Amino acid sequence: xSQAQAILSVTGRGLPVRGDDIDxxxxxxxxxxxxxxxxxxxxxxxxxxxxxxxxxxFNDARYKGASILVVNRNFGCGSSRxxxxxxxxxxxxxxxxxxxxxxxxxxxxxxxxxxxxxxxRESIDRLQSIVEKTPEVTITADVQSGVVxxxxxxxxxxxxxxxxxxFVSGQWNPTAMLLDRFEEVREVATxxxxxxxx
Amino acid sequence: xxNTLFHKVWDTHTVRRLPSGQTQLFAGLHLIHEVTSPQAxxxxxxxxxxxxxxxxxxxxxxxxxxTSSQRRPFLDVMAEEMTVALERNCREFGIPFWPPxxxxxxxxxxxxxxxxxTQPGMVIACxxxxxxxxxxxxxxxxxxGTSQVRDVLASQSLALDPLKVRRIDVNGRLxxxxxxxxxxxxxxxxxxxxxxxxxxxxxxxxxxxxxxxEERMTIxxxxxxxxxxxxxxxxxxxxxxxxxxRRFAPQGAAFDRAVAWWRSLASDANAGYDDRVGLTAxxxxxxxxxxxxxxxxxxxGERIDGDAxxxxxxxxxxxxxDRVAGTKIDVAFIGSCTNSRLSDLEEAARIVRGHKVxxxxxxxxxxxxxxxSQAAEARGLHEIFRSAGFEWRGAGCSMCLAMNPDxxxxxxxxxxxxxxxxxxxxxxxxxxxxxxxxxxxxxxxxAGEVVDVRTMxxxxxx
Numbered sequence: 306x307s308q309a310q311a312i313l314s315v316t317g318r319g320l321p322v323r324g325d326d327i328d329x330x331x332x333x334x335x336x337x338x339x340x341x342x343x344x345x346x347x348x349x350x351x352x353x354x355x356x357x358x359x360x361x362x363f364n365d366a367r368y369k370g371a372s373i374l375v376v377n378r379n380f381g382c383g384s385s386r387x388x389x390x391x392x393x394x395x396x397x398x399x400x401x402x403x404x405x406x407x408x409x410x411x412x413x414x415x416x417x418x419x420x421x422x423x424x425x426r427e428s429i430d431r432l433q434s435i436v437e438k439t440p441e442v443t444i445t446a447d448v449q450s451g452v453v454x455x456x457x458x459x460x461x462x463x464x465x466x467x468x469x470x471x472f473v474s475g476q477w478n479p480t481a482m483l484l485d486r487f488e489e490v491r492e493v494a495t496x497x498x499x500x501x502x503x
Numbered sequence: 504x505x506n507t508l509f510h511k512v513w514d515t516h517t518v519r520r521l522p523s524g525q526t527q528l529f530a531g532l533h534l535i536h537e538v539t540s541p542q543a544x545x546x547x548x549x550x551x552x553x554x555x556x557x558x559x560x561x562x563x564x565x566x567x568x569x570t571s572s573q574r575r576p577f578l579d580v581m582a583e584e585m586t587v588a589l590e591r592n593c594r595e596f597g598i599p600f601w602p603p604x605x606x607x608x609x610x611x612x613x614x615x616x617x618x619x620x621t622q623p624g625m626v627i628a629c630x631x632x633x634x635x636x637x638x639x640x641x642x643x644x645x646x647x648g649t650s651q652v653r654d655v656l657a658s659q660s661l662a663l664d665p666l667k668v669r670r671i672d673v674n675g676r677l678x679x680x681x682x683x684x685x686x687x688x689x690x691x692x693x694x695x696x697x698x699x700x701x702x703x704x705x706x707x708x709x710x711x712x713x714x715x716x717e718e719r720m721t722i723x724x725x726x727x728x729x730x731x732x733x734x735x736x737x738x739x740x741x742x743x744x745x746x747x748x749r750r751f752a753p754q755g756a757a758f759d760r761a762v763a764w765w766r767s768l769a770s771d772a773n774a775g776y777d778d779r780v781g782l783t784a785x786x787x788x789x790x791x792x793x794x795x796x797x798x799x800x801x802x803x804g805e806r807i808d809g810d811a812x813x814x815x816x817x818x819x820x821x822x823x824x825d826r827v828a829g830t831k832i833d834v835a836f837i838g839s840c841t842n843s844r845l846s847d848l849e850e851a852a853r854i855v856r857g858h859k860v861x862x863x864x865x866x867x868x869x870x871x872x873x874x875x876s877q878a879a880e881a882r883g884l885h886e887i888f889r890s891a892g893f894e895w896r897g898a899g900c901s902m903c904l905a906m907n908p909d910x911x912x913x914x915x916x917x918x919x920x921x922x923x924x925x926x927x928x929x930x931x932x933x934x935x936x937x938x939x940x941x942x943x944x945x946x947x948x949x950a951g952e953v954v955d956v957r958t959m960x961x962x963x964x965x
Contacts, residue, residue, distance in 0.1 A: 324814070326696055326796050330925040334932070335904045339567060339581045341541035341588045343649075353932035379697040382730065382796075383925060384904075385632040386539065387648035408700060408732050409632060412663075413648035467524035467664055476523050478650075480550075483527055483658035489518050490555070490660055493529040497515065498764050499622055500531060500559075503757040 311475035312418055314447040315400035317372030319436035319455065322351075322362050327376065328383035329410065333392045335384075346392035367440040375433050376403035377426075381410025390414040400446045402453055402462050404429050415468050418477055422446055422453060424462035432460060448472045505771035508737055509668045509703050512643045512768060516626045518660055525662040531625040532642075533560040533655045534611045535598070537567055537585040538906065539630030543652035544592040552657040557597040559659060561620060562589055564603050565610045566906045570869050570896035573603050582907065596656070609872020609898045612636040612840035616720065617874050619749025623738035623765035628655050633840045633922065635726040638735030639719035640742055641768060643703065645733055666732065667701055667777035672708035675784035680957035682850070683718035684842060684920070684940035686710070688790040688800045690722075690782065691729040696798040699731025702777070705770060706736050710784040716745040717844045724841045725922050728797040737769040789956055791827045792924045792938040793819060799924075800938070803828050803955045818926060819935055820914075827937065828953050832918045834911060835866040835893075835948035836929075837941045839903035839921035843871030847920065847941040848879050852887045854945040854959050860892035861951025867894040867909070869901040893948070905930025918947035 337349040355361045362368055374393065380403045381389060390413050393401075401414065402422045411421045424432075435442055435455050444455045451463035464472070471477040483490075494500045518527040535543075540562070547554070554560065567582040577583040586603065593600035601607040607614055612633050615621040623641035627634060632646035651661055673686060691698075704726050711719065719736045726734025736742075743762050746752040753761040788802030794815035801807055807825050809816065816822060837843070837851050848868065860866045868888050870876035876898055879885060885895040902909040903921035910930025911917055917929055917936050924936035937953060946956040 328796070328923075328925045330904075330923070330928050334927055335906045336930070338538050339579075339585065339906060341585060342545065343542055353927045357932060379700065379730065382696060383632065383727075383923060385630060385634075385646040385648055387542075387630075387650060390648075405697065405700065407697075407730065409646055409648065409727075413650065416648070416650040416654075465664060471523035471525070474522065476521075479521065479523065479525070479662035480552075480654050480657055482521050482523065483654055483660050483662060484552070486519065487555070487658065490527075490529060490658060493516065493518050494556070494659070497529070497531060498761065499625060499753075503753045503760045503764070 312420060312448060312472040312477065314445055315373060315420065316443060316445045317399060318368070318370060318441060319373045319375050319432070319444045320362055320368045320371035321375045321433035321436045323377060323433060325378040326382055327380050329381055329386050329389035330383055332381065332389040333386060338386060338388050343388065343391040343395070346388055347395035350392040350396050370397070372397050372399040373444045373446060374398050374401045375429065375436060376401060377429060378404040380406050382407040385409045387413045390417055390419055394419050402429070402432065402446055415471065415477055416479065420448055420464055420468070420472055422462035422464055424453065424460050428460035428462070431458060505773040505775065507668050507705060507770040507774045507776065508641055508735060508768050509643060509666065509705065512624055512626060513665060521662055523662065525664055528626055528661050528663050530628040530655050530659055530661055531559065532620055532627045534615055534629040535560060535562045535652060536611050536631065537564045537589045539649050540652055541585065541588045541592065542649045543656060544596070546653045547656055554596040554598065554656045555659045560598045560656065562593050562598055562600040563608050563611060563614060564589060566900045566904065568603050568899040569908050570899045570901045571908065573897045575603065606873050609874065610840045610843065610900055612724065613843060613871030613875065616640065616716065617872060619746055619752035622746065622752065623742060624768045628661060632727045633724050635732070635734045636720050636724040636840055638723040638726065638733055639716055641735055641738030641765065643733050643735060646727060666703040668705055669699070669702045669778040669780060670705045670707060670776040672781045673706065673710040673784055674708040674781070675710060677710060677784045677787060680789055680942065680960045681787050682940040682942060683714060683721040685787050685790040687722045687725040688792065688797065688938065689787045691725065691798045692800045694729055694780065696728060696796045697730040699726065699729040702731050704729070704731040704734040706734060711736055712739065715846060716742060717846045720844070721841055725797065728922055738765045789940065789943055791943065791953060793821050793827045795819065795924055795926050797922065797924060797938060801827060803953065828955060830916065830937065830953045832864060832947050832952060833915040834917040835864055835944050836902045836917055836919045836921065837944050838869030838871065838901050840871065841922040842920035842941045843869060843875065845875050845878050848875070848884050851941040851945040852884045854942050854956060855891045855893070855949065856887050858891055858949045860948045864948050864951055866892060866948040867896055867902070869896045870898050872898045902929055904928060918944045918953060920944045
């Protein structure tokens, strides 16, 4: 396995998507899960929301090329489909800054190298407003310090400590770690009565 | 030290603390299906990894299978390709697979329990958020993404952070016409769709104690809709009686030893919880969602409260102060991993018997598995549904998520026994879902509009 890269910070322009409880069915409608690969998912991110709303931020040319998604509460709730963060990443999103995330979404995003930063409502509102007013503003989200800057605005936005450490050490893709001391996995298996047949 | 089931199971399955600070947790049972696994197998091949414990993973097809005709090859070319891919992957890596025409086929969260694969004290993983269902047996069950499916295949383990535990007590008698579905919808309404983030929900209290395993599965199934990644009920005699004699359950003397171990895992009476919440069963009404997330619900007799600017009102066509009762429906769907088991179908059939589906309603019953289907047919339930005008379908996920031919069209309104009322969930970007119990769906199908099932129960019991 190729050595994963440390992800210390993400810099880019912002893409604000307002609204609480945006579920993964909205991010990636189920019909696009009919596939045996993740290829091409970037074309279908928020497809139905975009069709219903010509003003949807993903339709807005001012945000073209943006890489930092700025969202509200409980982003990515619902289905565990990794197709949602896969679609976002393939679209060009490299970090998400929001009020809160569903745990499954945040975990799926992390193992793909996509950090999800959490900040309070007021900070997120400020960040969204700045980006809406000045789409060209450069945002930097720093993993280790948990500071997100946009122009001269600076907000606190943190990652769960284990995920933060995983990004900093480059160990955000855990498979190699999980296989590293496989004999210990076998040991646990031999201790579990349902594995050994009671 | 007094402990919760969650912590006991977590500790017995902990392999080690990873350098990242997360816990490496052994996953004792892994269930896979056609939608979230093909990319995981590709990743294995890419890295030259094998499946660590092929005998601890079980596969079936559920999301994409058509429910009208399940003859192969499927008419939908992509559905056929996904099924073939799963067959090929399972053969290559030595994983047991139940194809669409096998007697064990069905929704993963229905067949795991009915085969006795799901047992107390296990850590269970599946690439599907409704894996929380299996917590009904006193297992800790996590919905995972595809990269984690890869991790479980390669290492039989997961990198996770521990959850806090919230105890939810439900006490008292449920009124007639009020079901497990109403209990969980009420819990989510009260705690919110993000109230459970960071928590596992432990459901208890005498109402839950009296429930069957099928009812407990309905409750645990929707834990994720309340934001809780896992939900469980402590194992008890009801659990053990359910498991006894099932194909993959321990047999003979081993069963007795298993029961002793299972009992020891239940939360201790004086265990501490990170939070506690209580509900009175008698105050719960038949509950219906009116909005675009499962927390937006009301009692069937209640008026909708909320901010008119909430996008849910415009999308659904409701206004603050409206009642959901009286809403004309286009489709009635009884099925999904939440409510497609035998007792769900029996209760719906009790309402339907002797009635006709309203002429403008398309109504379908989709059993959760072939086993459920056969048991229902042995009881003549299919005839009750058919003669009322319901379609009686083959097993699968069907209209819960519309990855198969069953879907809403345009702005249709569906009375649905499923778990999610998200925008577009049932296949039409503008389609509308009203979640409710199977009995309430049956009543709505007959009335042609949302009604209080209790008005029809009076007739049934009279």
